[in-house]
Amino acid sequence: MKSGEQPPRSDTMIGEPPAASPRASDGVRGQRSSAASEASEQRTGPRMISIAAFGALELRVGTIRSAEPHPNADRLLVLRVDLGSEERQVVAGIRAHYDAPTLVGRQVVVVANLEPARLRGVESQGMVLAATDSERNRVVLLHPDEAVPPGAVVR
Numbered sequence: 001m002k003s004g005e006q007p008p009r010s011d012t013m014i015g016e017p018p019a020a021s022p023r024a025s026d027g028v029r030g031q032r033s034s035a036a037s038e039a040s041e042q043r044t045g046p047r048m049i050s051i052a053a054f055g056a057l058e059l060r061v062g063t064i065r066s067a068e069p070h071p072n073a074d075r076l077l078v079l080r081v082d083l084g085s086e087e088r089q090v091v092a093g094i095r096a097h098y099d100a101p102t103l104v105g106r107q108v109v110v111v112a113n114l115e116p117a118r119l120r121g122v123e124s125q126g127m128v129l130a131a132t133d134s135e136r137n138r139v140v141l142l143h144p145d146e147a148v149p150p151g152a153v154v155r
Contacts, residue, residue, distance in 0.1 A: 058113035059129075059154035061144055062088070067100035073120040079103065079128070081110055084151020088112070091124035097139040109142045109154055 062081035070076035070091060077100055079090045090110065111127040118124070129142040144152075 056113075057111060060084075060110055060112045061107055061148050061150065061152040061154060062090075062110040062112075062126075062128075063150045064103045064106050064108060067098075067103040069095060069100060070120060070122060072122070076119060076122075077103070078122055081108065081126070081128075082150040083110065083112060084149060088125040089123060090126045090128055091119040091122055092128045092130075094128075094130065094139055094141070098141070106141070107143050107147060107150075109144075 060083055062083045064079050065082050065087065066080040068078050070078050073095075075093050075095050077092050077095045077098070079092055081088050081090050088110070109129040111129065114125075114127055116123050116125050130139045131142060132139055
C-alpha cells in the first residue's frame with residue numbers, strides 16, 4: 001500500500017467470525033440450499049457421521065478375565081479383558097448395575113482403538129459398550145449371541 005492510500009474496505013467487522021467456507025455437501029458452491037438449511041435446523045436426532053468415521057472404530061469381542069471395584073470411585077469397575085492377542089484394562093461405569101464377580105467369563109464388545117485415559121487415577125485402555133434402559137434405570141452390556149473367540153472383529 002502506498003503512502004496516503006486507504007486500506008480496502010472490508011464488510012467484516014473486527015471480532016466478527018469469518019463466513020463459513022463452502023462445502024461440497026452444501027449443494028450450490030458457496031450457498032446452502034434452503035431445504036438443506038431447514039433440514040439441519042429441524043434435525044433433533046443424533047449427529048450423523050460418515051461411513052468412514054464409523055469404519056475408524058475398532059470393535060472387538062473380549063472376554064472378561066477379572067473384575068474389581070475401582071479403588072477411588074463408587075461407580076466404576078476395573079475390568080481385565082482378553083482381546084485374543086492381548087489383555088487390556090478397561091474402566092467401566094457399571095458398578096451400580098453389575099456385581100464384579102458375575103462378570104468374569106462374560107463376553108463384551110470393546111472399542112479397542114481408543115486412546116488410553118485415566119479415570120480417577122486408573123488407566124483405561126478401551127471402552128465396553130452398553131445400552132441404557134432409562135425406564136428401568138439399568139445398563140446392559142452388549143455381547144454376541146453365541147461365544148466367539150476373544151478378539152473377534154465386530155462388523
